[in-house]
Amino acid sequence: MNNLFQYVPGHSLIHRLNPVTKIFLTIVICIAAFLTDRLLFLAGLLAVDLLIGIVAGVANRTWNIFRGLLKIAAFLFLLQALLTRKGTPVFWIITDQGLLTAGKVVLRLVVVCMPLALVLAVTRITDLTNAMVQVMHVPYPYAFTLSTAIRFIPQFLEEMAGIMEAQTARGVAFDKARGLKKFSMILPLCAPLLISSVRRTDQTAVAAEARGFHLRTRTSGYKQYPFTGIDLGAAAFCLLLLTGAMLL
Amino acid sequence: MIQIQDLSFTYKNGESPALQEISLTVPDGGFLGIIGPAGAGKTTLARAAAGIIPHHYPGDFYGSVTVNGLDTVDSSIIDLSRLVGMVFQDVDSQIISPLVEDEMLYGLENFGVSREEIPQRMEEALEKVGIADLRDRSIASLSGGQRQKVAIASIIALKPRILVLDEPTGELDPRSSRQIFSLLKELNEEQGITIILIEQKIMLLCEFARQLAVLSKGRIVRQGDTREVLSHAEELQALGVNCPRVTTLSRVLSEKTGAEQPVCINLDEAENMVRRLIP
Numbered sequence: 001m002n003n004l005f006q007y008v009p010g011h012s013l014i015h016r017l018n019p020v021t022k023i024f025l026t027i028v029i030c031i032a033a034f035l036t037d038r039l040l041f042l043a044g045l046l047a048v049d050l051l052i053g054i055v056a057g058v059a060n061r062t063w064n065i066f067r068g069l070l071k072i073a074a075f076l077f078l079l080q081a082l083l084t085r086k087g088t089p090v091f092w093i094i095t096d097q098g099l100l101t102a103g104k105v106v107l108r109l110v111v112v113c114m115p116l117a118l119v120l121a122v123t124r125i126t127d128l129t130n131a132m133v134q135v136m137h138v139p140y141p142y143a144f145t146l147s148t149a150i151r152f153i154p155q156f157l158e159e160m161a162g163i164m165e166a167q168t169a170r171g172v173a174f175d176k177a178r179g180l181k182k183f184s185m186i187l188p189l190c191a192p193l194l195i196s197s198v199r200r201t202d203q204t205a206v207a208a209e210a211r212g213f214h215l216r217t218r219t220s221g222y223k224q225y226p227f228t229g230i231d232l233g234a235a236a237f238c239l240l241l242l243t244g245a246m247l248l
Numbered sequence: 249m250i251q252i253q254d255l256s257f258t259y260k261n262g263e264s265p266a267l268q269e270i271s272l273t274v275p276d277g278g279f280l281g282i283i284g285p286a287g288a289g290k291t292t293l294a295r296a297a298a299g300i301i302p303h304h305y306p307g308d309f310y311g312s313v314t315v316n317g318l319d320t321v322d323s324s325i326i327d328l329s330r331l332v333g334m335v336f337q338d339v340d341s342q343i344i345s346p347l348v349e350d351e352m353l354y355g356l357e358n359f360g361v362s363r364e365e366i367p368q369r370m371e372e373a374l375e376k377v378g379i380a381d382l383r384d385r386s387i388a389s390l391s392g393g394q395r396q397k398v399a400i401a402s403i404i405a406l407k408p409r410i411l412v413l414d415e416p417t418g419e420l421d422p423r424s425s426r427q428i429f430s431l432l433k434e435l436n437e438e439q440g441i442t443i444i445l446i447e448q449k450i451m452l453l454c455e456f457a458r459q460l461a462v463l464s465k466g467r468i469v470r471q472g473d474t475r476e477v478l479s480h481a482e483e484l485q486a487l488g489v490n491c492p493r494v495t496t497l498s499r500v501l502s503e504k505t506g507a508e509q510p511v512c513i514n515l516d517e518a519e520n521m522v523r524r525l526i527p
Binding site for chain 1: 298300304333336338342344345346347353354355360366386406
């Protein structure tokens with residue numbers, strides 16, 4: 001969990017794509033997943049997701065994201081299969097239609113979530129927001145909010161670990177509790193975490209202001225994000241995916 | 249130049265004034281050290297000097313603070329931020345970007361430093377603070393001390409005319425602390441940058457700062473040349489401010505020998521004194 005959203009440095013084809021292209025590709029995969037109604041095509045999209053992860057050299061991360069999603073997916077699959085009441089029963093109250101719908105819902109979920117998480121693994125968050133501001137003309141405060149939120153994730157985890165350590169030192173046995181019990185032990189820690197986060201965020205705002213937050217314009221970024229040949233290739237691939245989703 | 253006149257400040261919802269009737273002048277190219285026990289108002293004073301009070305922290309503000317002729321109440325935080333660079337006490341919350349390089353770029357980009365100049369400024373600042381090797385690292389992977397150096401480097405790269413630093417060596421080991429102090433001295437002497445430095449490491453502060461201000465319960469109890477302030481060692485001790493050991497040595501020797509010894513503020517001076525006294 002700690003580094004599920006953290007950038008993995010690299011120079012792969014995917015890393016070198018323009019951040020805007022990566023966002024575009026992500027959106028196209030999402031659209032394609034909702035346009036198509038064929039299980040096979042969805043499975044194909046999943047393969048595309050996994051392939052992107054492998055080409056980017058972040059196979060481990062891809063696998064971790066996939067495994068994380070599988071747990072939610074299994075739960076959703078069961079729920080959907082039990083709730084669908086159409087079709088002929090194959091086992092107890094579960095119908096063939098139910099299985100098919102559940103499969104599609106779950107695959108869609110995984111297909112849509114994976115590239116969202118992968119984008120963060122292969123793009124520096126500052127590149128992502130800078131490109132959004134420069135190329136897509138997103139107002140800077142919005143981009144700043146996004147990058148700060150992601151920047152704070154490891155910070156908060158660190159802080160949470162600190163609070164838990166302090167509690168453990170005073171005799172709270174986090175390590176002995178499991179499941180709901182552990183959850184109910186962690187819940188009260190949210191108050192100190194929230195308070196310190198608000199204070200910290202406020203200080204970050206001051207620090208940003210003191211370093212010219214309000215002076216920043218669309219063209220302030222030092223790095224520039226031109227489109228190159230690989231972006232063209234990715235765009236062609238996107239077109240292919242969309243046509244496929246509509247025709248198949 | 250920073251001129252503070254009769255400044256009193258109470259934070260909104262604060263019970264008592266954090267600062268009371270502060271009057272202080274730091275000339276252009278000055279190097280002022282601020283010491284005082286915890287809760288004396290050091291951080292509040294730093295915030296006021298940088299104009300963050302009253303702009304970001306509301307409260308009752310009396311008196312005036314002028315920075316290079318700009319009244320901090322009337323000027324915008326944008327204008328003030330061009331003049332004053334501030335390094336905050338909390339290391340983590342002042343770092344904005346997830347990567348060292350981006351953190352360095354942030355201020356440079358905002359202040360419109362030209363593309364040609366940015367790499368050189370960035371390298372120079374990283375080099376000076378001694379963290380050139382950390383440039384491509386993520387902030388999350390750094391230790392507290394390394395983060396502190398990044399925070400300092402990111403401000404130094406902006407080349408402000410005035411630097412306000414609130415305990416910038418809190419997380420640093422003695423060697424790195426000395427390195428940062430030497431860097432500040434270099435900036436002060438070679439580029440004439442005015443420095444206001446809050447620090448608990450009294451030994452280092454006394455060695456580097458030309459002027460000292462001692463704060464206690466929101467008031468300035470002593471200010472002046474470092475040596476002059478240190479000659480009131482007993483008064484400082486009573487306030488909970490320790491004096492450097494060399495200063496204590498010269499004071500004790502004055503008492504024991506019955507002859508007034510000059511106040512020592514660094515090792516060399518102490519050595520000379522001892523050599524003189526031992527025939």
